[in-house]
């Protein structure tokens with residue numbers, strides 16, 4: 272099995288605080304992996320290290336065999352990495368299409384190109400791509416709606432489309448199902464199924480264990496920045512350390 276992402280002996284300290292400790296795990300190409308653990312375990316920090324928001328203290332992060340720890344964050348997008356954040360990062364008063372166009376600025380060769388009035392070129396390739404993607408996910412009716420007026424579940428999926436317009440090979444999702452009701456969670460599930468059919472590899476932080484169980488083949492469990500278990504859901508679920516640290520709490524499935 273080919274490894275898309277390979278993390279080896281990753282460490283991160285903030286001042287004297289060790290937040291990620293000697294963490295190693297692989298994400299096989301074309302699969303979905305969950306990163307779970309109690310609040311403060313270091314999950315979002317791992318995402319920030321992979322996407323380049325923070326420099327690593329030590330260790331390696333390989334994408335398709337190439338160490339990317341020294342690459343600036345925007346160049347990691349070029350390596351096929353995209354992510355969503357816990358809080359939706361869209362501009363509420365702008366339309367869905369305009370938000371998706373803003374998300375495309377990472378493709379610009381020169382920073383000042385962001386001032387080009389591509390919004391007025393109605394057949395610009397970025398507009399066509401954004402519309403095609405909204406249509407593929409059944410969201411065309413919202414093209415010109417201000418994002419702030421949309422139901423929360425639709426906003427989350429627009430945010431997902433913003434992340435996937437760069438055609439990433441690895442999509443990292445930070446608590447995608449948080450705050451969604453049951454039908455919105457089902458829509459999100461369908462959305463992710465389509466991405467998986469396209470071959471996108473997923474790495475997901477999530478507290479909803481039913482959601483994780485139905486999507487992810489592999490689970491990596493963190494506690495205090497260390498990996499305490501790894502494997503298929505049913506194996507991890509019965510692990511004593513995992514029960515004590517996490518699944519045995521009020522969030523048990």
Ligand SMILES: Nc1ncnc2c1ncn2[C@@H]1O[C@H](COP(=O)(O)OP(=O)(O)OP(=O)(O)O)[C@@H](O)[C@H]1O
Pocket residue numbers: 285288290308309310311312313314315316317
């Ligand atoms: N920039 C930072 N500076 C200092 N400490 C930080 C920073 N970012 C995170 N931390 C600390 O690192 C630890 C892990 O935080 P992190 O957000 O990665 O955990 P998490 O597992 O994602 O938690 P949650 O499930 O609540 O989102 C926490 O103790 C947090 O306070």
